[in-house]
Amino acid sequence: MSRSARVVPAVPSALLALALTACGGVHGTPGGSGVHDPYFPKSGNGGYDVSHYDLKLDYTPGDKPRLTGIATLTARATKDLSAFDLDLEGLDVDEVTVEGKRARFNRAGQELTVRPHDDLDEDETFRVTVRYSGTPKTITDPDGSKEGWLRTADGALALGEPTGSMAWFPGNNHPSDKASYDIAVTVPKGLQAVSNGELTGETSSGDRTTFSWHTAKPMASYVATVAVGHYRISRSTVGKDRLPVYVAVDPAQVKASRKVLAKIPEIMDWEETNFGPYPFSSTGAIVDRPEDAEYALETQTRPVFPGAPDTGTLVHELAHQWYGNSVTPKTWRDMWLNEGFATYAEWLWDEDHDGDSCRQTFEALYDHGEDDYPDLWSFPPGKPSGAAHISDDPVYVRGAMVLHKIRQKVGDDTFYDIIQGWAAAHRHGNADTADFTAFVEKKAPDKDFGGIWKDWLYGDGKPDEA
Ligand code: TRP
Ligand code: ZN
Numbered sequence: 001m002s003r004s005a006r007v008v009p010a011v012p013s014a015l016l017a018l019a020l021t022a023c024g025g026v027h028g029t030p031g032g033s034g035v036h037d038p039y040f041p042k043s044g045n046g047g048y049d050v051s052h053y054d055l056k057l058d059y060t061p062g063d064k065p066r067l068t069g070i071a072t073l074t075a076r077a078t079k080d081l082s083a084f085d086l087d088l089e090g091l092d093v094d095e096v097t098v099e100g101k102r103a104r105f106n107r108a109g110q111e112l113t114v115r116p117h118d119d120l121d122e123d124e125t126f127r128v129t130v131r132y133s134g135t136p137k138t139i140t141d142p143d144g145s146k147e148g149w150l151r152t153a154d155g156a157l158a159l160g161e162p163t164g165s166m167a168w169f170p171g172n173n174h175p176s177d178k179a180s181y182d183i184a185v186t187v188p189k190g191l192q193a194v195s196n197g198e199l200t201g202e203t204s205s206g207d208r209t210t211f212s213w214h215t216a217k218p219m220a221s222y223v224a225t226v227a228v229g230h231y232r233i234s235r236s237t238v239g240k241d242r243l244p245v246y247v248a249v250d251p252a253q254v255k256a257s258r259k260v261l262a263k264i265p266e267i268m269d270w271e272e273t274n275f276g277p278y279p280f281s282s283t284g285a286i287v288d289r290p291e292d293a294e295y296a297l298e299t300q301t302r303p304v305f306p307g308a309p310d311t312g313t314l315v316h317e318l319a320h321q322w323y324g325n326s327v328t329p330k331t332w333r334d335m336w337l338n339e340g341f342a343t344y345a346e347w348l349w350d351e352d353h354d355g356d357s358c359r360q361t362f363e364a365l366y367d368h369g370e371d372d373y374p375d376l377w378s379f380p381p382g383k384p385s386g387a388a389h390i391s392d393d394p395v396y397v398r399g400a401m402v403l404h405k406i407r408q409k410v411g412d413d414t415f416y417d418i419i420q421g422w423a424a425a426h427r428h429g430n431a432d433t434a435d436f437t438a439f440v441e442k443k444a445p446d447k448d449f450g451g452i453w454k455d456w457l458y459g460d461g462k463p464d465e466a
Helices: 013-022 251-261 264-275 311-319 332-352 358-371 393-410 412-425 433-443 450-457
Strands: 048-060 066-077 081-087 092-098 104-108 111-115 125-134 138-140 146-152 155-159 179-188 192-195 198-205 208-219 226-229 232-238 243-249 283-288 304-306 327-329 429-431
Touching (some): 198 243, 226 283, 243 264, 264 283, 332 393, 332 433, 358 393, 412 433, 433 450
Parallel strands (some): 048 179
Antiparallel strands (some): 048 066, 081 111, 155 226
16 A cells, blocks of 8 residues: 555544544544644644653754654543644654554644544543654744754754744644653764753664663753754763763864853852752753854753853753743743743842842843843733744843842742742643732732733833833
């Protein structure tokens, strides 16, 4: 039988549902092609929850790079399912099995619709395996930035915020569904493959080497990463618990980044003091060349930097391990909970290290922030003005200003209680803006935050008073 003969026709899942209910004996319905994210409606899928991704990738860089993958997802059906979607952009799907049996599948845009041989029951745990191959794509975001699979001079770099992970593996590509990961990457001998978590194996066979990485704690797909290339690796530990540090630096960046990367232990220690216990079982960094990516990203346990970062950027990406990676937004509307916190972490670092106080930073921004951030007042952090704007200045800078307003109102003791308590309350989970405002109100029941929420978090334009 040819491959295409097994492929179900490209019908929207609603029609598929009608067709399937019409044939009798079938109790499930399709899971749905999104999770109603207000900014990225196609991201994620309904009807199941992934607990683990096992990714076996083989990559050969070059003019026509080739990725071959076997992705096995362990998931639980959250309803009776006749079909479910995975997100996958580009690449060719060669075979899909569910519970070891061949499944029909169909592709339309980023939706890979899988129709298992047998319906899945609500609460059933199942395994779906997707075999795929091809040249992975770079995705252009609504704001014009590039993510997904980026080719570098000597390999590749996978960046996934907000949607790019679907360029290199099929999954439930939405921050609301976090999972553990095993990522094994096979590359030509002489190259390295770096990913999230801990390196559990490095084995060579013939002219290829496989690097196996394990992430035990829940991870959102947008902070999964793979970096392939030549890297100078340094391994060490930090703190009395000897947390492993794994740092991979492009040889061309070693000199420029040595000094700043040496600050990782000090920054980790300072962040634990201020934010509470570090949520993951290793840390580190990946430094590629400036031209390899357009921005840094807080990839879990191992943030990626295009060129040597400055101290503020390193503080920022490591702060995201608490705020973003451990406490993860429920939707892309809640981005300010990531970026406002990580930006405020930079302000706090400066304050604690002979720089401007947070108050000075806040006041300068209120007085003339438009000079550096022309769009600062263009929309409120709690309600970005569209998918193209989720990483604009109001999310970062005005988001940090919201936190400073809270600090002004409650004082330092309660403020540090709030930021640590927030990281503890939703450790390894998901939270949204309403969860945050309720949390703050509970921590300071005698205070009225109404004005802060109304003017600073949700209000249009520049608030009348600092
Ligand atoms: N999260 C990254 C940072 O702050 C920046 C970023 C990259 C981003 N891509 C994004 C933010 C997409 C929002 C959306 O370091
Ligand atoms: Zn950030």
